Amino acid sequence: MALSPAIPSPHTSNTNSVTAKVKTLNMGGGAAPQNTTSTAGQGQELAEQLNDETKKKYVKDKKIGEGTYAIVYLGHLRADPKSKVAIKKIKVNAEYREGLSLDAIREVKFLQELSHPNIPALYSVFSSKNQNLNLVLEYLPLGDLEQLIRDVDGVRYGSADVKAWMGMLGRAVWFCHENFVLHRDIKPNNLLIAADGEVKLADFGLARSFSDPYRVMTHQVITRWYRPPELLFGARYYSGAVDVWSMGTVFAELIIRTPFLAGNSDVHQLELICQFVGTPNDDNWPGVSKLPDYVPFGKDGSQSYPVRGRDFYLQTFSTVGPVGVDLLMSMLSLDPRKRATAREILNHKWWATDPAPTKKEDLPKKGGGGEARMAEDLKRRAGELEDGRGAKVARILDFSGMK
Amino acid sequence: MTEDAAYRASTQYKLWSFTPAQLSTFRASTNALAASRVRAAIKRAREAQKLDGEDEGEEKEVDCLTVSEEEILVGYYCGKTMELADLFEFPTNVKATAVQYLKRFYLSNSPMTYHPKPLMLTSLFLATKTENHYTRLTAFASRIPGKKPTTPEDVIAPEFLLTQGLRFTFEVRHPFRGLEGGIMSLLGLAGGEPGAKLRALDPADGAATAATAAAQDAGERIRAAHAKAKHLLKTSAQLTDAYFVTTPAHLWLAALYAADAPLCRFFLATLPPLAGPGEDPGARLLAHVAEVAGLLGSPLGYTTDVAEARRVDRKVYFCRNPEKVDLKALNRRQRVGGRGSGGEEGGEKGEDVRTRDGEVFG
Structure with a gap:
């Protein structure tokens, strides 16, 4: 944790001193007046000095990617040339006249608060000239889970590996929910892989804290293939169960190595869920029929499918065994109230059933291309929903065509 | 993971928690730094005027704001922020977050450098973004009352300055949900076996006599305390230093204590004994809660001395940093290429400082 911001040593009481911090904050006080003599008369304010101090701690080495929303650099700590960090510079959008964008705010807000091995660490935030926001993030060079899933020819993995990855995802989601945060965009290409194989749940651009009772939330969240039926039916009051459904669809996808429910419209998505x-x-x-956008599937001649039984799951997802199938079914419960919670998932007996999860350093890795891929993942607008099937299918075809 | 450990990982704890002594030191150094800047900047401005032949005669020493005057002024505009939030009918969280943003910002910035009036609008707007109550900027700006219409740029120009002053931490942890949870627990207790004990409690300070308290239904008493505590959390807790010096959990307990101390003691006694180092952590907790309750004040809560605030607001007009007055120009200058070059004005000189009035809404 050498890169972490100064954390005061643990004390016994919550109202204790945070001496180290006050020192940091006051550091500028002594040095400041020297600046006031410049002809511009622009003596730096305390906050500007702190910002500059943070900025000087890092060195940008090279640009590894650029998108419309952000530029990503590989960098290191000035004090430790061997260290590696990713610096995500969020571009100021000249078209956007509402100030800091909501997705940037959400991403910074939640990454600042959530420190957990399965969530990317945000070491620092600073601004560079032109008021660009720079996020100094943990460097995650080994791509993302989507890449591994799609590379059917290049990457082989088994049920012990799936168990390890799902365990890491489960702990990340549990931690979010324990901190009253809904992620709302769980999908394989938001699951980034660190150099040591650890999977990290990234992209908090759509996240929010739990709503108060009776206060509505938007249902336009979560990439369609991973979106639960309650959101497709327009629910405005929902819980961590939405993330659990996404986990279930990711679990299924890891097993069958293709998206489980790949709808090309919201209606089609619901049809696939029915089927x-x-x-x-x-x-x-x-x-369910009282939800705002409820559509009575299975009436007026269209076919109604009973809830799939264990046999179907055993057949389709046999590689994870009967206990694993039970876990998957508990995540894919139609009724969000009956769906497993993140805590229940972590308490499931599948984790203790053979085979044991693969150690993270022994997990299958994608060879090469790490930098480029992290840049791909980071330069996307946080919370951007990749909508429309075309792009996605093209990507799948690309991968399957690759030998 | 214990709740304590979770709280200690929050930026509110790591960056925004202080002892009262640390707060004073911090504010004093911010004030001293700003005052020296203001004096230097005003001197520069006077010299420039002399060169232009506008000799204004006798030069007086600039009378800068004291730390307590700064606090009065910031407190006054925190109150105004709350009024404005009420006008917009924003939820409590938006209102409270906006106020805490201002309070955090003015720990490292002085109102002599950046007047709180424009920052107030920016804080409130930023809080709508961070508290899931986003309101479009044009709509937000158009609804701000005042003699002169507020433009979107007025609202947004200091946003960067504000976020930098907040050190890019946007989460504020509030005591409101904790209070609701505590009240639910108490109501649950009232229905059960401890209900009898509850009815035998000493009356709250506000209750007329022991007899009326005894006659009072336990549920009624809890609901009365709930209303008072909630009010304190929405008002005094926002305007005092409560958020800086304690945690959300202690804060709602303190509000309950201020509303009905015997009830709060009863509640604490129902909890499993506190574990922790040192002697009698339970007693220490109670002492801390009582201390914070004192800060929140009587059930009437915190009041602002408006006349005094107006006096300070007039005074600050003579000791503002002239180089930081035009926030829109400052902002444009930063956006087009780093910090200002050679004292050039980025634009909008028409924004005459002297036309400002003491009234926040014009």
Whole structure:
């Protein structure tokens, strides 16, 4: 944790002193007046000095990617040339006249608060000239899970590996929920891989803290293939169960190595859910028909599918065994109230069933291309939903075509 | 993971928690630095005027704001922020976050450098973004009352300055949910076996006599304390230094204590004994809660001396840093290429400082 900001040593009481911090904050006080003599008369304010001090701690080495939303650099700590960090410089959008964008704010807000081995560390934030915001992030060079899933020919993995990856995702989601944060965009290409194999749940651009009772939330979140039925039905009050559904679809995808429910429109997505999970109705999900955008699938001649039983799952997802299948089914419950919670998932007996999860350093890795891939992942606008099937399918075809 | 460990990982704890002594030191150094800057800047401005032949005669020493005057002024505009949030009918969290942003910003900035009036608008707007209550900038600006219409640029120009002063931490942890949870627990207790004990409690300070308290239904008493505590959290807790010197959990307990001390003691006694180093952590907790309750004041809560605030607001007009007055120009200058070059004005000289009035809404 050499890169972490100064953390005061633990004390016994919560209202204790934070001496180190006050020193930092006052550091500028003594040095400051020297600057006031410049002809411009622009003596730096305390906050500017602190910012400059932070900025000087890092060196940008080279640009490793650029998108419309951000430029990504590989960098290091000035004091430690061997260290590696990713510096994500968020571009000021000249078109956007509302100040700091919401997704940038969300990303900074949540990464500042959540420190956990399965969430990318945000070491520092500073501004460079032109008021660009720079996020100094943990360097995650080994791509993302989507890449591994798609590279069917190049990457082989088994149920012990899936267990390790799902365990890391499960701990990340549990930690978010424990801190009252909904991620709202869990999908394989937001699961980045560190040099040591650790998977990190990234991209908090759509995250929010739990709502208060009776206060509405938007249902336009989570990339479609990973979006739960309650959001597709327009629910404005929901819980961590939305993230758990996404986890379930990621779990399924890891096993079958293709997206489990790849709808090309919201309606199609619901149709696929009906077909492969079961048609929601007031019997298997009391109250579903009262959701704002509820569509009664399975009426007026269209086929109604019963909720899939264990046999279907055993057949389709056999590699994770019957206990693993039980876990998957508990994540894909149509009724969000019956869906497993993140805590229940971590307490599931699958983790203790053979085979044991692969040690992170022994997990399959994608060879090469790390820098480029992290740049790809980071330069996307945080919270950007890759919508439209075309792009996605093209990417899949690309990968399957690669030998 | 214990709740304590989780809280200690928050930026509110790591960057924004202080002892009262640390707060005083911090504010004093901010004030001293700003005052020296203001004197130097005003001197420069006077010399420039002399060169232009506008000799204004006798030069007086600039009378800068004291630390307590700065606090009065910031407190006054925190109150104004709350009024403005009420006008917009924003939820409590937006309102409270905006106020805490201002309070945090003015730990390292002086109102002599950046007057709180424009920062107030920016804080409130930023809070709508960070608290999931986003309001479009044009709509936000158009609804701000005042003699002169507020433009979107007025609101947004200091945003960068503000976020930098907040050290890019946007989360403020509030005591509101904790209070709701505590009240639910208390209501649960009232229905159960401890209910009898609850009815036998000493009356709260506000209750007329022991007899009326005894006659009072336990649920009623809890609800009365709830209302008072909630009010304190929305007002005094925002305007005092409570957020800096304690945690959200202690803060709602303190509000409950200020509302009905016997009830708060009863509640604490129902909890499993506190573990922790040192002697009698339970007693220490109670002492801390009582101390914070004192800060929140009587059930009437915190009041601002408006006349005094107006006096300070008039005074600050003579000791403002003339180089930091035009926030829009400062902002434009930063956006087009780093810090200012050679004292050039970025634009908008028409914004005459002297036309400002003491009234926040014009």
